Amino acid sequence: MAEDAPDVEFPDGFGLHRGNIGIKDHTDDVMILSSGEGTAAAGVFTQSRFVGPSITLSRANLADGRARAVVVLSKNSNVATGAQGAVNAAELARLTALAVGCAAEEVIVASTGVIGVQYPMERIRRYMTGLRPGAAVFDSPGSAWDAARAMMTTDTHPKVSAAEAGPARVVGIAKGVGMIEPDMATMLAVAATDAEVEPPVLDAVLRRVAARTFNALSIDTDTSTSDMAVVLASGRAGPVDEADLEAALYEVCLDLTRQLAADGEGAETLIVVTVDQARDDVQAKRVAKSIVNSPLVKTAVHGRDPNWGRVAMAVGKCYDEDIDQERVVIRFGAVEVYPNPVTPELLTSLEEYLALPEVLIHVSLGIPGNGPGGLAEGGFTVYGCDLTDGYVRINADYTT
Numbered sequence: 001m002a003e004d005a006p007d008v009e010f011p012d013g014f015g016l017h018r019g020n021i022g023i024k025d026h027t028d029d030v031m032i033l034s035s036g037e038g039t040a041a042a043g044v045f046t047q048s049r050f051v052g053p054s055i056t057l058s059r060a061n062l063a064d065g066r067a068r069a070v071v072v073l074s075k076n077s078n079v080a081t082g083a084q085g086a087v088n089a090a091e092l093a094r095l096t097a098l099a100v101g102c103a104a105e106e107v108i109v110a111s112t113g114v115i116g117v118q119y120p121m122e123r124i125r126r127y128m129t130g131l132r133p134g135a136a137v138f139d140s141p142g143s144a145w146d147a148a149r150a151m152m153t154t155d156t157h158p159k160v161s162a163a164e165a166g167p168a169r170v171v172g173i174a175k176g177v178g179m180i181e182p183d184m185a186t187m188l189a190v191a192a193t194d195a196e197v198e199p200p201v202l203d204a205v206l207r208r209v210a211a212r213t214f215n216a217l218s219i220d221t222d223t224s225t226s227d228m229a230v231v232l233a234s235g236r237a238g239p240v241d242e243a244d245l246e247a248a249l250y251e252v253c254l255d256l257t258r259q260l261a262a263d264g265e266g267a268e269t270l271i272v273v274t275v276d277q278a279r280d281d282v283q284a285k286r287v288a289k290s291i292v293n294s295p296l297v298k299t300a301v302h303g304r305d306p307n308w309g310r311v312a313m314a315v316g317k318c319y320d321e322d323i324d325q326e327r328v329v330i331r332f333g334a335v336e337v338y339p340n341p342v343t344p345e346l347l348t349s350l351e352e353y354l355a356l357p358e359v360l361i362h363v364s365l366g367i368p369g370n371g372p373g374g375l376a377e378g379g380f381t382v383y384g385c386d387l388t389d390g391y392v393r394i395n396a397d398y399t400t
Helices: 053-061 082-100 121-129 144-151 199-212 242-262 281-292 295-302 308-316 344-354 389-396
Strands: 014-019 030-035 040-045 069-076 107-114 159-165 168-175 188-196 228-239 270-278 329-332 335-338 358-364 378-385
Touching: 014 144, 030 082, 030 144, 030 188, 030 228, 040 053, 040 199, 053 082, 053 107, 053 228, 069 082, 069 144, 069 188, 082 107, 082 121, 107 188, 107 228, 144 159, 144 168, 159 242, 168 228, 168 242, 188 242, 199 228, 199 242, 242 270, 242 378, 270 281, 270 295, 281 295, 281 308, 281 358, 281 378, 295 308, 308 329, 308 335, 308 358, 329 344, 335 344
Parallel strands: 069 107, 188 228, 270 358
Antiparallel strands: 014 030, 030 069, 040 228, 159 168, 168 188, 270 378, 329 335, 329 358
């Protein structure tokens, strides 16, 4: 969904507060999304062994499947900050709870930005205590675009998506364009719905959706210390069919995943890799990730070079004994480049194809199985981007 699209408000039952604490210069750096009593909530979190206290605290606060607010601070991850960092995260939850009018245990805390820097607590206290009690709750739900802008760090634009599930709406926002190779979900994503759903159902739906969306995203093979994806359900629209809710949440999260991949640090091309005819989905995902994460594949796409040999390399280095190169088919878009030879005319058209904003690499492994044509039916699609000198420059200069 483009930023110049019509404004998107959060669903019924949600209130938005955003502002500038002083972590960023002149732009919003805090976002609080709040809801009423009884709001169902679910989350998935990074599996990194170097997480910040926001992850530890939020995991615990979501254990009962309920939450009233999500607070996001941008430009400071509060990771590797020791005991003081944990104390500060807990205080942020308490200050947010006062602003919302809920218990601190009902607050999800998210942070993103530089690692190893303590929160500027004097600024945070001054700002948060300046909010009157209940200030983060509004009758008007607020703009999702404004909330997404407040979460940005090195993103070039905010990410917003929306879909309908029967009488309910699902609205999602996300940020993150670097340090993305998930092992749960990835980056920071917040979804809100007015569907009425029990917490265990919401949790199961989110996990299934995350497996095919956020977990299918990779920018640079690096797993963040702060990644989380959460969804809150206010219940204002009444009960919704579980399949309809899952379809809407999937639509929103897939759209956000594609937006994140396309806005990868320094990226110019969205790379979509589909692997099929695999032994199972697990094998398909592993091979697809090998392709989309290969620096040689990424730079070939950036250079508009249809070098299918790099794709073959990325398939081969998975070392699966049931992958037989005589059965593999490699395509750029709909054009087969292996095993059929590529003509000079075809090379020219492929160079033009690789110059498009989105490129599909499609690999069929040809594993024998019980599907059509006697082939296996495992398949998976992942999302990434090309590797440019812009990525190097952004990360070389990140903290200086």
